[in-house]
Amino acid sequence: MSLRRRLDRCGVSAPEIDALAASVSRVATIEADREILREDDVTAQCRILLDGWTCKYIPLNTFRPQILSLQIPGDFLDLQGLFRRRMDHVVASLTPCRIGVIPHDAFKRLMERHPRIGRMVQLEAVVELATARRWLLNAGHRQAYEGMAHLICELFTRAAAAGLAEASRFPMPLTQTELGSALGLTLVHANRIVRRLASAKLVSWRGRWITIEDWDGLTEVAEFDPAYLKPEHAAP
Amino acid sequence: MSLRRRLDRCGVSAPEIDALAASVSRVATIEADREILREDDVTAQCRILLDGWTCKYIPLNTFRPQILSLQIPGDFLDLQGLFRRRMDHVVASLTPCRIGVIPHDAFKRLMERHPRIGRMVQLEAVVELATARRWLLNAGHRQAYEGMAHLICELFTRAAAAGLAEASRFPMPLTQTELGSALGLTLVHANRIVRRLASAKLVSWRGRWITIEDWDGLTEVAEFDPAYLKPEHAAP
DNA sequence: CGGCGCATTGAGGGCGGTCAATTGGTGTGG
DNA sequence: CCACACCAATTGACCGCCCTCAATGCGCCG
Numbered sequence A, B: 001m002s003l004r005r006r007l008d009r010c011g012v013s014a015p016e017i018d019a020l021a022a023s024v025s026r027v028a029t030i031e032a033d034r035e036i037l038r039e040d041d042v043t044a045q046c047r048i049l050l051d052g053w054t055c056k057y058i059p060l061n062t063f064r065p066q067i068l069s070l071q072i073p074g075d076f077l078d079l080q081g082l083f084r085r086r087m088d089h090v091v092a093s094l095t096p097c098r099i100g101v102i103p104h105d106a107f108k109r110l111m112e113r114h115p116r117i118g119r120m121v122q123l124e125a126v127v128e129l130a131t132a133r134r135w136l137l138n139a140g141h142r143q144a145y146e147g148m149a150h151l152i153c154e155l156f157t158r159a160a161a162a163g164l165a166e167a168s169r170f171p172m173p174l175t176q177t178e179l180g181s182a183l184g185l186t187l188v189h190a191n192r193i194v195r196r197l198a199s200a201k202l203v204s205w206r207g208r209w210i211t212i213e214d215w216d217g218l219t220e221v222a223e224f225d226p227a228y229l230k231p232e233h234a235a236p
Numbered sequence C: 001c002g003g004c005g006c007a008t009t010g011a012g013g014g015c016g017g018t019c020a021a022t023t024g025g026t027g028t029g030g
Numbered sequence D: 001c002c003a004c005a006c007c008a009a010t011t012g013a014c015c016g017c018c019c020t021c022a023a024t025g026c027g028c029c030g
Helices: A002-009 A014-022 A104-113 A115-140 A144-161 A176-181 A187-199 A215-222 B002-009 B014-022 B104-113 B115-140 B144-161 B176-181 B187-199 B215-222
Strands: A026-030 A035-037 A045-051 A054-057 A067-071 A090-093 A097-103 A169-171 A203-206 A209-212 B026-030 B035-037 B045-051 B054-057 B067-071 B090-093 B097-103 B169-171 B203-206 B209-212
Touching: A014 A104, A014 A115, A045 A104, A067 A115, A067 B115, A097 A104, A104 A115, A115 A144, A115 B067, A115 B115, A144 A169, A144 A176, A144 A187, A144 A209, A144 A215, A176 A187, A187 A203, B014 B104, B014 B115, B045 B104, B067 B115, B097 B104, B104 B115, B115 B144, B144 B169, B144 B176, B144 B187, B144 B209, B144 B215, B176 B187, B187 B203
Parallel strands: none
Antiparallel strands: A026 A097, A035 A090, A045 A097, A054 A067, A054 A090, A169 A209, A203 A209, B026 B097, B035 B090, B045 B097, B054 B067, B054 B090, B169 B209, B203 B209
């Protein structure tokens, strides 16, 4: 189950995993393209994504929103709600989703009883921040070609860690429009970049799967170093 | 003093401020354009910026680095070090700096004794993440003109909260090259954008100060909402 | 079969990058 | 006080990445 797998990666051991799993008060099922949490929402629960993909964005007047981060099974949706009252962004489903809901008070009791869970929460925030910085590089510094390569490297690495990937391919439920928006690209240019990556024999994208044809070539183009995704705990 | 002012804004009250101030084991003085922390560094201290400006960036092979975040007096430089062993980015001084150093073990004892300090740390991470998302919007979604306006709005708001700003102007020790790099712009285009903002009578930039000529106009261009910068605590 | 969503491709244009030169302010040495 | 160096700001000319508008192909499903 993805919850246990995810926790496993964060240096949390069996008793903590059981305690956290037992704190899930209910499991919500949500269809695709729904806003799960809105700007200014105030909630009393945390959510962990069990199945499906979600994204975060900030609504703006002028255009359709840019995707600011992606969540795959095992990722938390709103850990920040533990520390800040109001949402400052939207969390929306990109596919049908199953979501585990954990009340804040239960979560806080867990953190007091299991210090490792508190550290896991901190580490999640650190990794999310490190990821946002890479996305900033993708959008601001890198060319579209290199940025798309980096995003695909990241998503493959994360999907593999979540147990979603096969040897050299992983499911891609997003449209090219959506993936491009994560880089600040329009659908037309996102498609051209994907075509270039395909003709360079680095990746191929068929159906709802992306296949890595040449991992070494792809990581070299992207200057991808997966270290930022791997929570390496400080000394206890 | 900026340390106390900063803590004051985070919902930490007098006893915690005193305790934190007392935990500063030494104050380091650093000249401009020095790397304070490097990739892969492992340290046993946290640092709080007392004077000067610093930035964070990730070294890449191809170009000179893009600035990924800015710190002004009162900001912490490496709270993440409490939870993650290695630095995944560089922290560098942009001006001469004074830096308060707090050993991790002292900091952790503080967090155990004063739960509010632990929550402040979490909230700092949440605000830093929210800020990174705005920068991602600036670089990926907004035009250079709107992005520069947003960045100036943010820096003015932060400078004012840190007590650095006057009524409608604030010190800007960065060059246009550096400020542009935060948006993924070259110095030439950054300068053109600054000129456009000036000829639109929104801001003026003389010497080492930026003056806000028309705050309402500027925030409207930028779609700036300062809520993300204001830590609003969840219920205790 | 017809409709819909997504991928794909073409043509043209603008924002922002690159190269290059000039201005202006500040500090330093003659 | 002036000559000079140095750095940041400024401006021009040109180019290319990426956007916009538009049309077509393609797979899926009712």
